[in-house]
Amino acid sequence: MQYLNNGQIRISVRNLVEFIFQSGNIDNRRSRASDKEAMLAGGRIHRKIQKNMGSDYRAEVPLKITLPMTCKGINYDILLEGRADGVVRRGNELLIDEIKGMYQDVMKLTDSFYVHEAQAMCYAYMYSTTVLTLSEEQRASKEKNIVIQLTYCNLDTEEIRRFRKEYTFAEMEEWFLNLIAKYKKWSDFLVLHQKVRNESIRPLQFPFPYREGQRDMVVSVYRAINRKKTLYVQAPTGIGKTMSTVFPAVKAIGEGQAEKIFYLTAKTITRTVVEEAFDTLQREGAHLKSVTVTAKEKMCICEEMKCNPLDCPRAKGHFDRINQAVYEIVNEKDHITRDDIFAYSEKHHVCPFEFCLDITYWVDGIICDYNYVFDPNVKLKRYFAQGAEGNYIFLVDEAHNMVDRVREMYSAELHKEEFLAVKKLAKDDAYLANLLEKCNKVLLEYKRQCDTWMIRSEINALLGPLEQLENRCSKIFEEPGERLYQEELRDLFFKVRNFRTVSDNLEDSYVIYAEHREDGFYLKLFCVNPSRLLSECIGSGISTIFFSATLLPITYYKELLGGKQDDYAIYLPSPFPQENRKLLAVTDVSTKYLSRGQEQYRRMAEAIARVTSVKNGNYMVFLPSYKMLDAVLAEFVQLATDARILKQSTNMTEQEKEDFLQAFALDATEETTSLIAFCVLGGIFSEGIDLTADRLIGVCVIGTGIPQICTEREILKFYFDGENKNGFDYAYRFPGMNKVLQAAGRVIRTKEDAGVICLMDGRFREAANRNLFPMEWDDISYVDKHSLQDAVEKFWQIKI
Template structure:
């Protein structure tokens, strides 16, 4: 909404009135959400109206006013900027080419609407306020005694127009404008007072810990990259202190006016907690800085089934009448704004907690949130990134290895043919025009279906996107006029799907593929597949100042540079590990393989033997990671027959069973609930009983990253296989695409993603300098050059073994460790 530079707070006229003058309900029952194509339609209609107005109409007139203000001996300026759609008057042209109004002047503000404009009985208050601000600025700057304000409403589809006009005296409009600015002044006063406190506190701030080996260099590198407005990639193993090493220099850069906000971006909830704690550490050092953690709408909604409209939710009714007071109450009383605090204040003021958290972010220096809020075109915070807005933002991207596949999902889009048939049934008796439009789209997909055997790559979609566009417009109109349709929710979700497909089609480039396929349910779909998301991501990154990508697994780093920013010249740092390598042993079983051609009972039993001997040599708690649930189940069945462990069945109920048997086995299940996940981990964290514990898990799953089991809670991981994704037609499309770009397609599609899973799983063992343990890799491919070059630098000593010397190698490690 606003940008601050030095002592100037700059905001648009529209942003000001939408913030101060908004009122009414949250209502999701229409498709009335702005997007590129609706804006384009609106622009077309604007131009048509402007051209029809004659010589006395000046279109697109830029307006700006600066208002000096003071708070607590801080002088600052509110700078309002905007562009009036039109000024109606006779004009006198001056010698310098400027035009001076002569006689009566009217400010014209044009708004396009999908609904029937002829039914409007009065202008929308926010729209009228925007026109009145333009009127005030123009009146003051041209020394007028009064001015007219006209609202012009138009429907782009029907091209019908309705106007509302009102005259204002200078005194009347001045009084109204001063009231508006005074309403905003409490917010701008707050911003400048808080910035003063923040800057003063940062100047006194020092790094809160004794620097570990290489950590000071890392902190300095982050600070300089932000100062130079460059991107930085950090490969740093566990224990280096990546979170504090990125947040601290980012905060220092804010103190030097090199940044306005810090976005700490994560892919998992647990890493958000680490960021919150890091900011708290700095606050205990004296930092005065407000942070907010954004929680997903479904997780923070008070309803059992989210339904954002005044009929279903009391908080949605009149939300915008109460929200500003709710936000101001919170930001003037809290510095740490997490989920619990948002819920507390939202309940107090009877507002939507999710929408409240987004509004709160305006007034916070740090925003901790999921990747989606910055990168996802459907979820991104439009208040920061809409319409190409740019700010002095720092993006700290945690566990950045996850962003490649996440971005591919965000910027890809799918249409399912059967969905068109379903929506057709819903609207058949209500909207024949929409029904026919849906049928035309279905017919288009049917043509592609007839040509598709297993998978079909398409070079050109012909007129099909135009049919989708027409269907989209019809859907928009339908949702506006049928808010209480029995299948309104399903139709709305289909609308969003279609909108996303069209938006992604608009931004498609050579880094996309279009293909059609039948899924496992024999449904037919068309996919816009974003094989390389770097263009989309770099466009968003360009709206900030600097991005720092960090992870324990950014190898090879040039692959991640290519996939995330498309610039291999971006800076990169390999942070040295402070961990004593003698306290860890990496063992590779060279007589075992997880290749599909080698998956048989003999190989499964060999894996079982490695697992059992690991526990026999040194009892304790171990995690075993498998390439799939299917492989896990095969090994589990063989292991139970061979070694008869006591299997622990964890349910959603609480309680931590004792480890009574010599060997205890617990297995990760698909789609585990949060409580089941916590119970699983509690067996490792809360040591009860003397028996060993094996956790059978899946690589790339919920236990392979983002969990923090320290010291005796975990003394080893056994990783079965190289982690390569299952061979699929889509993965093969990736392979072929990168082969065509002159890259190693198989490595890009399979090896690199797989090795990242391996390294993440291996990283569960060593979490602190006090930890010790073993990493056992069971696959002979780990000893081939293609994999060896992907080892982290700290893997400086590897022990290849066979079943004959494995126990001796492990026993030697544990014996020397004790000595």
Template sequence: MPHTIQISVRPLVEYVFRSGSITSGFRTATTLTEGTRAHQQVQREYGEQDQKEVHLEAEIPYEDLVFAVEGRCDGLIIGDGNGPVMIDEIKSTSGNLDDITEDTYPVHWAQAKMYAYMYAKLHSTDEMAVQLTYFQIPAGDMKRFRRTFRTEELEQFVLEVVAAYAPYAYLLRDHAIRRDESIRGLSFPFPGYRAGQRKLMGAVYKTIGEGRRLFAKAPTGIGKTISTLFPSIKAMGEGTVQRIFYLTAKTITRTAAEEAVALMEAGGLHMHTVTLTAKDKICFGEEEGCGKDSCVFSEGYYDRINGAILDLLQNETTISRPVIEAYARKHKVCPFEFSLDAAYAADAVICDYNYVFDPRVSFKRMPEEVKKRSVILVDEAHNLVDRARSMFSAELRKSMFLEIQRAYKEINPGLYQAVKKVNTRFIVFRKVSGEEERMVGSHQPELLDELLEEFVMHAEAELVTGKSAEELDQLLECYFAAQAYLRISKLYDDRFVTYAEIDGSEVFLKLFCLDPSYLLQQAGKNYRSTILFSATLTPLMYYRDMLGAEEEDYSLSIPSPFSHEQLDVRLMPVSTRYKDRDRSKDAIVNMLDKLVKEKPVNTLIFLPSYPYMQDVYNAFKLLNPDLETQVQGHAMREEEREQFLSSYQVDRKEPLIGFAVMGGIFSEGIDLKGERLESVVVVGVGLPQLSFENDIIKEYFDRNEKNGYDYAYVYPGMNKVLQAGGRLIRSEEDRGTLVLVDDRFQTRQYNALLPEEWRHYRRI
């Protein structure tokens, strides 16, 4: 039985024909790719008989494989019927058309010839014409190359293409057979199930089977990572799922996913899992040959990447950062781009939220048919609300454009005039504002999109001139900000506001997404299933609302598997409101002093802000100068974070008292089991600071008949409390003391948001 390879034209020909280097520093969004405006302008010239955006498909047998190839050609020129039908492949460029010759881009000819072959086979024609149309932005000039091919020539060409792709296809086929066999024999990697674990796994499996979304509130310590990955992998073995995306907000939760996969691999699983690391973290840097203007790992990247991917996939399954780095050095390829290329071939990808949800970053080359057979697992899904607001918002500053205007006045008149128009538009905002320092509106600024598009076109033309990265840094930053703004402006609707802040000559402009639910819903629509899970999706209705649930989507809430006896909860009802902090500080410090003397164990104390934390810490240290303490610092490096956590050891001679910020890096995702952490103190109800943006969010939800204060302040704040307190009991063996400090915990509004096992508190 022949094995079928489903593939689109573009990835097929790019695999075989792409060559050369990654463009250092700047990769324009339109250069030599399908620019929508360019297509439309070229297609307007077509005759009545001609067609645009024509879907084509063909089956191409090769040995014991069948390539099911499909794609959409830009144009089909029928003409007057006297000559052969012609395929038109349109490419836009900001570069100089004089630099493009007939043979500059073999991959473009390959793409057009594939379409020509597919049309010829479908319509039994003997001859086809092929045309490459290069459209120069912004001038609108065109350059065309034409060739004619006999159908036998096209067939020979297509067979050569699939033959070149075949080793990769065979590798993926053989891997898939071995993977599916290993999944069928895979057992749950623990001797038993924790309470609620089977229920969660069953819900995940059912949700994937039905192609829906699941919102799961599952308590800390239940084993959420394995409980979502295991049923997803089982669904992959049955052919329901082709790919798994495990999304996390933090490096530490990424590690938990890697460990869960390693555990299953020890039990016989054979699966390609790639972990993606942020570009700035994985880049080798100048000491290894990656400078600003040249990089040995980027130069000739496409000449080496296919060999690197084959080597990697033949020899590795768990493809973590160290593995990527080792093979990148071996094959001299850029580690970040290499990891992305490996991700397109992997069975499972562990990565940040933005690779799926951010319109500026997401997997652009992921075919729709792959998405339709993929499951998204969103770990710590409570984080996605704020992250999504950020991903779907965009901001600009007037000063950015004024600097470019000054820099290019004599150098590039076209760019100077384009950026001057944008800067002038900002001056209009400033004048309209009068004496007001802020303006808020429900519409986008008039004309700004058109002016930014003109600026972007001229900026691209300047950025491809080959100047050094240092010379172009300022322009590059401004260009990317304008592109981000234009991308978000296309998503703008009544869930956004526009606001401007005026400070002297500076104007700050923001398209601010207040409610990301619809855009999150749309981003996940193309995928088979999405599982959103966290210990703190409380209240569930709020997170369903904010994360884009539809009526038919499932919800699941699993009670804590741990007994009340494991947790000694105490409540200190004093005010930690900003105005009362000086008054209540001494009482809190005295309570901490008594606690560490009564319970001389490793302790973590969470406070609402850095200044407040430092204040309480200083007073505590005066009372306990000999106690070993540590304090979370601002913008800690990864090694410093690891040092902070690794200090919490079981075999310490003296207990360690740590001070950290609620909602910070140590208040979620960390796992300090047993005697590593036996006391946690949470000071305050975690409310975000009163701010202009939070007030806008509050007013928006008030207008939409919801409790705006709860949506903007209470629910996000209490989530930080639940996360911080959740650091304490991580397993059936853990015991500990949790102290909640704030009189608001006694009120119905806040008490109702506490986990059931926390409500059995003792007042102190």
């Protein structure tokens, strides 16, 4: 919204008046056409109206005014700038025209909207004081010779409705100065906070003794930010990646190199670690403000997430109260937690989620999910509007997850059966039902052409009907009242809109494919290579740091995560002594599809028993699928082991996950029996959990993690083969080995930890897989079922 740099706060006229004069309800029942289409339509209307206004009409007049301010002895400026749609000077009269395109019936308007008036009034004052040279007599004149004109135009019918209001210069000046006075408490907050923050950060030191390799990471991150580069960091578990990225980013903020830090992570547990990092720096004296953005569905106070004044008590009048709520919390709190947001939102009777988003304007650090920056449908448009650039630092944790996440963000699909389902409901609207049938007929033709799945070269026949359907839905959502099938129609509308938006940007990095699935026929625009789109998002900040314990091979991630030739990459070694960890690979076990069966499952169970029977403690076993998990576990329990067994189940609740991890108690080696948890490789327990000391002393990873053959994996293989890459590596091997490395990383989390990592699959001996091992795995021992237990016993004898 505004940016403070070198003693100057820069803000646009539109942002200023929309912020100060916001009022009314949250109401998501009214949906417009896509922002992009509305913007394009609005631009066309602007140009058409301006062209027809006559020779004395000056269009798109840029204006700016610098307003000197002072706060507690600090001098600063507010730079207010904008562009008037139209300016007309006739004799002593000045007319400012503000044009607004809209989808509602302009002929039913009885007056202009005050926020639009305010925008025009700002332009009138700015023009009068910066372009015109008014004498004292003109300034004091009682003549109402300043006219603001609000021109409203319907984007569909192009009907026009105008409202005019007249002012003296003195009236205009009084109004404008009152507006700036209302904003000054906010600008004062920014200036004072920046001064105190920067002075507190200047002497700030790294809060802990540096671990091995940690200082190198801190320096590398700071250098990348300072040079406005993207950095890819492969940093092993235990090096302290969170503080190693947050600290240099905070130092850069304090030096004025950047405005905000976005710490991006997909996991709740990681967000807690980041919050602790900010808290630590605050305790060390840094006057920082930060907030954690929680998903909307987790913040909603209602049973159903219906954001309108009829269904939600907080939605009614939300914008009347929101500014006071924000001002209060940012002045009273430094790190703003979810509990803080709930407490203050209840006090001020505002929506917790929207409240949280507004808080982000006034803090230095924002902790949130990837999608708030990268997902075109979810990203915070207040920061990342199309083409907008800001002074932001992006810290992307667990970056190995990003490739598949962003593929889904930039892809879109349609389900044929949804069109039929909504058509059956839309019996009261023949035109809507006809449009739904048009879309269904095209999809039916595509379905007839498809056996199991197929790649399509184009979908031109579908795009026209989809556009008509989207336009019809937009008009329906502007109508008063709701239809009985409003929610179903809205869901379909958003899918159609997203599909059309993606279709506008189709290029070589996309594959169009159709597929029969269990629940019907689908058409998908699949983003196989998200690099260019991700690069555009990265460009909205000054520096991005991608980091993970398993960013291997780093060239693969650099290529697919928007990397450029001159971007930086570093590989940091493990700080843990290798003698504390025994790394084994059992080579006479196979998870190849054709090898699977009871004999192999029995071998796996025996190998697991040999690893876990040597020393009592807590162990985790990771298998490629639930099916294999059940088969191996059935064999394992027949081996007369007295171990306590845990099993990961599908769709576990948050409480069930917490209970699962609570079972990994400290002092487990004092127990008379071991705890063995059977989990799915690549699942919720194979990464992002931190079981230190003897809470986990061994991990068995069965299989190379290669994803199951499916349509999209085969498309990826085909695509990257065509790009002169190894398609199998890109589609299967690299993602699979990443799961293995993540699961193996659950054991040995500190310098004091000791444990066993046992990989089970003959393919771990293959060079193509060995080449993906981290450098600290150079001590791996290859064993068979006969030598496995002996190797484990020798390790524990030395450690005990």
